[in-house]
Amino acid sequence: MAEQNTPGSTTAGSIEVGTAGAGEQLAGPGTGRDTVRQPIDARVAVKPSFDVNDFPVPTGREEDWRFTPLHRLGGLHDGNAAEGAVRDGAGSDKIELGLPEGVTSELVGREDARVGKAGTPVDRVAAQAFSAFEQALVVTVPKETVLTEPVRIDVHGEGGVRFAHLVIEVKPFAEAVVVLNHTGTGTRAANVDLLVGDGAKLTFVSVQDWERDAVHVAQQNALVGRDATFKSVVVTFGGDVVRLHPRVNYAAPGGEAELFGLYFADAGQHLEHRLVIDHDTPHCRSNVAYKGALQGQDAHAVWIGDVLIRAAALGTDTYELNRNLVLTDGARVDSVPNLEIETGEIVGAGHASATGRFDDEQLFYLQSRGVPADEARRLVVRGFFAELVQQIGVAEIQDRLLEKIEAELEETVA
């Protein structure tokens, strides 16, 4: 698909540009501004906090909740899930770890310095998860250890309410691929800390392959060290409501983050991805590419891409892209890229968002070569995703994803 909005597309977005050293903006009567500065996180009414009580119960009218069907969250947002878990006992899940040699795992309490180090909960559900989890799982890849096979964390939900916390620490100059795979069902709220040490490389793959009735809300914070490379791959196929917050902060200059995402929403599914990249450090890069397909009545995808380039972040280079392919009537996409720039001294900043139907010309071309319509549609959808999968750069993951997409297509695109 071309780098432009296809006919019938919907886009929304905003760009704000300030100038380095321009001084504080004026606020007050007559300026059209109520407050001085409006950083992206300030649009969210409440400051980040580890304490659930710092957040009022969302009503659905808030900017950060307005797309989410609160009544389908299983009470994660209003305390009912937590109370129920205390009253009736928490649900359960089965976690299997596949740790290559040298990699360690441990269970720690929330007082451990690594827990919450990569970021603070930004909404009530994340804070609820932080306030309610019992023990955090910490997986550590030692310094200078270059793994040749992925770390596997298989989470199989067995129903009920779960609050979880996961820390993955990749020490300086280590290299690792970590695959967090979610299957089964339940109502889950979680936080993930991804600590990428100086010069380290982490590819973190989060697969949401839930059963149809699962609810999953999670904040995935990455803290990218000096000259470190972080790659996030988020794949969401299953679940009733999935709402993920991949977020990136840079601990020191020279960091690089790539965030890839794939989602496939079927009838009635709500799949929401809210990304924030906070460039507050000079000479860091970020690249975001999320692609989704939707089909069926009330299939709903939400993609929010917030990139903030603060005044100190000289030499920043960032780009974000979201593409949606709507396969049938009745599906809905909300795609909102936001780019907020407080310095002009950057290498580049851009964004693109497009939502379109099947390209009839592509279908005609394939059909004119004898390929039946349903197979042509599958070929186009497969191609739509393959273009992104090709960029992941981990052959084993790519193959698995293509198989997964294939299975989804066999089942659904006819």
Next chain:
Amino acid sequence: MATLEIRDLHVSVEAEGGPREILKGVDLTVKQGETHAIMGPNGSGKSTLAYSLAGHPKYTVTGGQVLLDGEDVLEMSVDERARAGLFLAMQYPVEVPGVSVSNFLRTAATAVRGEAPKLRLWVKEVKEAMAALQMDPAFAERNVNEGFSGGEKKRHEILQLELLKPKVAILDETDSGLDVDALRVVSEGINRVRSTGEVGTLLVTHYTRILRYIKPDYVHVFASGRIVESGGAELADKLEEEGYESYVKGGASE
């Protein structure tokens, strides 16, 4: 012997202010082994004829008949037409991101032949066809038409023609946008297919240049949505000298 018969074909497109008739009664019969050149000025409807035969959804057939060996082509879906033996080489082939040329070719060949070609033979077949068209083998791993130059797109179209072996090939302005070298390579490809004697060729073109490489048996002048004159190869020479002016004058064109 395969025969494509077009009888009194009328075709409209949706335009502002209602449907507009583009083809106003086309009659033409193309037999296996024959090459027909359809020549005409811009806007005469010759590309509409090509796309209507392939079944593009933009065009609505409002009258007439198209038969391939007696079968009603107009009743067939786009892919059924291709499997029945029609092939359209497009003037502006479409990009299909994420679908490699090799995957695309094999999918198409499987569909048209009714079974997957044997892998070893297929690889050889594709390799040879690509070499004949002077295409880099790395081409097979690129995404269909994505970032292709004009010449690469046309070679890719003719590659498909060679591999899919249709009964009737419709070549829509295959010569447009090609430099002399590319035109020669592409024409040689078309001639290889013609020399089998198993394909009827409908060559739609604005210019006579390609006819130096591909000798038509018949030349038809297309103007205002129908064939206004037919003749042998010598008619092309006349067009070369006189242009389309005499056909366009007198309000024949819109």
